[in-house]
Amino acid sequence: MELWRALRLDLAPETPHVVSFVGGGGKSTALFRLARELVAQGSRVIVTTTTHLGVAQTQGYAGLLCLAEGEGPPADGIADRLVAHGQCLLVGPRVGAKWRGLTAGQFQALWTVARALAVTAILVEADGSRGLPVKAPASHEPVVPPMTTLLVPVAGLDGVGAPVDGDHVHRPEQVRKLLGLDAGMSARLTPAQLARLLVHPAGGARHRPPTARLLPLLNKADDICRLVLGRLTAACLLRLGQASLVAAVAQEEEPVLERWAPWAAIVLAAGEGRRMGRPKQLVPVDGEPMVARAVGTVLAAGPSAVLVVTGAHGEQVQAALASWQAVAGTSLRLVPNPRWAEGQASSMRAGLLALDEAIQAALFLPVDQPLLSSRLLRQMYRCWQAGAPLVTPRVDGQIRGAPALFDRALWPELLAVQGDVGGREVLRRHQHQAATIPVQPEELQDVDTPEDLARLR
Known part of the structure; x- marks a missing residue:
């Protein structure tokens, strides 16, 4: 990177x-x-020092400009070097094998010059x-x-x-x-x-x-x-x-x-479960409500924070997560989304806006993929660590949109999404930058209907 x-x-x-x-x-x-x-x-870049810089380190450096004792940074000389080289190395007088650094007054003047020269x-x-x-x-x-x-x-x-x-x-x-x-x-x-x-x-x-x-x-x-x-x-x-x-x-x-850097997992659990005919967040898989299963999976992946966005069945979801909240403490938070009926984008916004400023990446996952593994989520974080701004699974060569991890730089685009489309549009725009991880289709199986649940069992 x-x-x-x-x-x-x-x-x-x-x-x-x-x-x-x-x-x-x-x-x-x-x-x-x-x-x-x-x-x-x-x-345009200006390089300088406020202490000392070795003369040997600057030999052959394009754009070197040495100030005389007490001289202010010359705007014309700096501008010439920026035009010619894109950069200017500004130092004070030479003392032996070192260049002296800029004084506080010289740096203040340099700051003013830099602003004027669009540095x-x-x-x-x-x-x-x-x-x-x-x-x-x-x-x-x-x-x-x-x-x-x-x-x-x-x-x-x-x-x-x-x-x-x-x-x-x-x-x-x-x-x-x-x-x-x-x-x-x-x-x-x-x-x-x-x-x-x-x-x-x-x-x-x-x-x-x-x-x-x-x-x-x-x-x-x-x-x-x-x-x-x-x-x-x-x-x-x-x-x-x-x-x-x-x-x-x-x-x-x-x-x-x-x-x-600190990262967060955001579990989207605000839906009504209309196709399931009951709150699918609470549907048991292997004896555990899907929302509790999702939280356990993401906690095992090691994020700095886990947020669960709630909506239609908020109180019931909170009750289902009581045991996990006792274990995870403040690292697990429930975020109510009063606008859940507007679609998944509103839950994404609620989750992002609730994150601490220190969080640098957010991994979104729906509540209805009960076969997801913490191993996959850790792999996604490692891809982000290596520099990928966007990470998704790949099934048979095709990018899948959930779960998906987004670098903080992409959050403004996510916040602008409307409707029930999640981050798919942002993923489509940046798919050439995405790191993808091959997975078996079974791991990403959705459970939206009673028929899906029956196939899962």
């Missing part, structure tokens, strides 16, 4: 994105990779780590511009399992302090500790502006061992409610291997 997509950067923002990279383990590589990707999309993003190296994979900031670090819209703490996965000492970690004494490690004892960094460090308000989230998103980048997952360590760290972050990316930004292939 491309980095700009994984970071959820709009290519036509009203004001420029300001993406600040902090931490260690490949900040500069990620910064320059993102710049190339955005330029390839036809966007898509300003990418900022806002921290230093002396080439080490993991760090904790000192009191004066990082230098995060207050206009930052996305803060990206970077860590190299080669730091996981390494000793917490000066040979492997920048500012090891501060890392130990933040993690509560005894200064006199030997210690190796665990995935859980790295996760805590990346989101700690005095660690990876230090100086985060109040409105900025936080998205850790777990870099150097360039072999199977590091990929596993990245997954373990990402799972720890997810338990903290934090999304993250597992990546290898130096590789030629697309850099983001997996995205980890």
Whole structure:
């Protein structure tokens, strides 16, 4: 997956994105990779630093512009480089082997220039780590511009399992302090500790502006061992409610291997059951009401949240789910849809509007597919993790519309759907982007009528 997509950067923002990279383990590589990707999309990009940037890292870099001491960002010079190269690398005076970073006043002026020049993003190296994979900031670090819209703490996965000492970690004494490690004892960094460090308000989230998103980048997952360590760290972050990316930004292939984020399953259980002649949500299959069976299946798939949209038989559905609510607690919620009679689209909207802002993908499933497996639902989530914006089952080469998983970027289209068609129209428009999973037709069998139920038994 491309980095700009994984970071959820709009290519036509009203004001420029300001993406600040902090931490260690490949900040500069990620910064320059993102710049190339955005330029390839036809966007204008300014790359800069608020600390220092190695001269060797910028050799041969198209669009370099060096400011003199105290000089403000020249709009004409930046514009010339944007026209010629799509990007401008703006740095301060050279001091030895490094370029100095922009001052607060220079960055404020740059922000104004960038807005006037219709720049898509300003990418900022806002921290230093002396080439080490993991760090904790000192009191004066990082230098995060207050206009930052996305803060990206970077860590190299080669730091996981390494000793917490000066040979492997920048500012090891501060890392130990933040993690509560005894200064006199030997210690190796665990995935859980790295996760805590990346989101700690005095660690990876230090100086985060109040409105900025936080998205850790777990870099150097360039072999199977590091990929596993990245997954373990990402799972720890997810338990903290934090999304993250597992990546290898130096590789030629697309850099983001997996995205980890909270996701939800939405069970559509609001219908009247007219064709069944009774509430089909409550019809038992193997001794269990279909709605309870559906909830058990999705809970076993491991989503961050499960929503059941109710309607015609809301009180009875709630009673049927009492035991699951006792087990699942707040991760299971019932969402009443007073407009259920308008069709399935109204239930989709009710479910989407009830989701927490942290949820990045929603899996919809009808209540009347009792043979669905949690294995299939987990496979669908894994396809989304790998970058698919839309995931559906496939039977004999044909895409099926339920269950279906939609990335958050597609939710505005789902919210606009009307009637009793569900997400089929959105699926049709984006089927070329869909990842599909082959399944046997029996697993997707609908139970809409007494005859369907008899065949099932």
